[in-house]
Amino acid sequence: MKKQWWKESVIYQIYPRSFMDSNGDGIGDIPGIISKLDYLKELGIDVIWLSPVYNSPNDDNGYDISDYREIMDDFGTMADWELLLKEMHERGLKLIMDLVVNHSSDEHNWFVESRKSKDNPYRDYYIWRPGKDGKEPNNWESVFSGSAWQYDESTEEYYLHLFSKKQPDLNWENPKLRQEVYDMxxxxxxxxxxxxxxxxxxxxxxxxxxxxxxxxxxxxxxSGSKFFMNGPKIHDYLQEMNREVLSHYDAMTVGEMPGASVELAKLYTNEERNETNMIFQFEHVDLDSGPEGKWDLRPLKLTDLKKSFTKWQNGLEGEGWNSLYLNNHDQPRMVSRFGNDQEFRIESAKMLATFLHMLKGTPYIYQGEEIGMTNVRFNSIGEYQDIETLNMYNEKVNQNGEDPAKVMESIYVKGRDNARTPFQWDETDHGGFTTGTPWLKVNPNYKEINAKLAVGDEHSIYHYYRKLIQLRKEHPIIVHGSYEILLPEDENVYAYTRTYESKTLLVALNFSKENQIFEVPAELQGKKNEILITNYSRQDSLQTTIALKPYEAIVYQIHN
Structure with missing residues (x-):
């Protein structure tokens, strides 16, 4: 497989509304991001993925776009954005932007025109259908609950919205629409x-x-997902997009693809097919969901996590490329979900980071994970902002009469606002995020967990991330080595090797709060070795067994 800059990079996701507010209106903005670029450069990352900053009525926090070529007033101006790009490039940082083209906002000019009449030139930019037997055109459910169809009185037809009713789906069957997207x-x-x-x-x-x-x-x-996920023309559209646009630039792409299997991912990411460089798949973040979906909580089994990661690591070996993530703006905080955010917050945050950054693929850091930010428990549903959470609560409690306490428990564990509480910069009011009233409350633990404390403490999670990122730059094995799982049935220890040229990495991770003994495979014993990184202080060389402390992570480099 070809060497590419995006394989060797570490990517940092910024959720702009919650990152840094420069003007005291309680909303993070682009000048706020610019003021923190040195912090990110110091961390060592290579690429920033900036969640949407386009014009939007903000029904779904910017993922409902009303103008793809303008910056939302909340975030600043186009001049601010251009300065951000310039300041990033001057620091050697790359910028990737969100491309949101399954749907637009219902306030986008295309949709405003589309709903005027059935013969409007923009009508076919969206998916309109007459009703069936006095009901919706079909029985599909929106990802955000309720029907995926909205009746529009002016033309007496329904339009499709797989998300909010303010996010009508674009009609990719229409070549004119596709050309508009490519031009944008x-x-x-x-x-x-x-x-x-x-x-x-x-x-x-x-x-x-x-x-x-x-x-x-x-x-x-x-759920109509089998009729709209990975649909019949998806490869045609992605290849056309590559032909028309991407092939003319040195640009990376990562496709968010719920419901994509390893076999599909090989098609999506194979370098010969010219579709995407990598995808975000969701298998590992669905492992703690029951049959009723994400809000149906069930405990995570480490063996399930191993099975999933191993399937993807081995499945794409030599044929495609993995993206690596444990949290993002749609997922709960990783230390609260996969680690222990109480007595072992620091140890388990470092262990999870080691786990992810030593795998094969491109690692993504979500803002705040590098200082070990945690999930939040607000006092009432009134303090939550996320549309998915509010719709679910309304449906379960107000319509179906379910127990509010039980529903709130699901929100504490899985709600998207967990990731969206403002970044905790220091111990001042609102964590130094804003001098005003933040759009979403700051997690009350900001006095103990913040970037100022982390940067000032050489043993912090932040400095551990710096070391992990530096190791990736120094050791090609971390980028290119092949993966092999050890002890797949162990419910407490996740261990694997990476092998490249004449070296092997042994990665041993304790996912439990008890001490564990790990038996080193015979073929790795007795060879020259050194510790690359560990989250406890130890200097010992590799023996026949490793005694792992709670949430310990240790990586040995072994010379074959």
Whole structure:
């Protein structure tokens, strides 16, 4: 496989609304990001993925775009954005932007025109259908609960919205619409950005005829995901996008693709096929969800996590490329979910970082994970902001009469606002995020957990991340080595090797709060070795067994 800059990079995701507020209005903004670029450069990252900053009425925090070529007032101006790009490039940092083209906002000019009449030139930019037997065109359920169809009185038809009703789906069957998207992509690439993170990009092709989804339980709406995820023309569209746009730039792409299997990922990321460089798959973040979906909590088994990561590591070996993440703006905080955010917060945050950064693929850091930010428990539903959370609460509690305390427990564990509480910069009011009232409350633990403390403490999670990132730059084995799982059935220790040229890395991770004994495979014993990194202080060389402390991580480099 070819060596590429994006394989060797570490990517940092900024959720702009919550990163840094420069003007006291309680909303993070672009000048705020610029003021923190030196912090990020010091961390050692290579690429920033900036979540949407485009014009938007903000129904879904910027993922409902009303103008793809303008910056939202909340975040600043185009001049601010251009300065951000310039300041980043001067520091050797690359910028990837969100590409949100499965849907637009219902306030986008295309949709405003589209809903005026059935013969409007923009009508076919969206997916309109007449009702069926006095009801919706089919029984599909929106990802955000309720029907995926909205009736529009002016033309007496329904439009499809797989997300909020203010996010109508774009009609990718229409070549004119596709050309508009490609022109918009060129607009940003010509400004100098370095690539795109493509929002739910595998939803853009829907099955012909939009049939009803199977619904054995007879619910009012059913998941139509098999009819719009990885649809019949998805590869055609991605290859056309590459031909028309991406092939003309040195740009990276990562496609967000819920429901993508390893076999599909090989197609999406194979270098010969010219579709995407890597994808975000969701298998490992669905392992603690029950049959009813993400809000149906179940304990995570380490063996399930191993099985999932091993399948992806081995499945894409030599054929595609993995993206590596444990949290993002849609997922809970990783130390609260996969680690122990109480007595072993620091140890388990470092252990999880070691786990991820030593795998094969491109690691993504979500803002705040490098200082060990945690999930939040607000006092009432009134303090939450996320549309998905509020819709779910309304449906379960107000419509179905479920126990509010039980529903709140699910929100504490899985709600998207966990990731969106403002970044904790220091111990001053609101964690130094704003001098005003923050759009979403700051996690009350900001006095103990903040960047100022972390940067000032050489043993902090932040400095551990710096070391991990530095190791990636120094050791090609971390980027290119092949992966092999050890002890796949152990429920406490996750151990694996990476092998490249004449070296092997042994990665041993204790995912429990008890001491564990790990038996070193015979073929790795008795060879010259040294510790590359560990989250406890130890200097011993590799023996026949390793006694692992709670949440300990240790990486040995072994010379074959």
């Amino acid at each position: 992509m060129k607009f940003w690439l010509d400004k100098g950005i370095d690539g795109f993170r493509m929002d739910v990009i595998n939803f853009i092709s829907k099955v012909d005829g939009l049939p009803d989804a199977p619904n054995p339980e007879g619910k009012p709406y059913a």
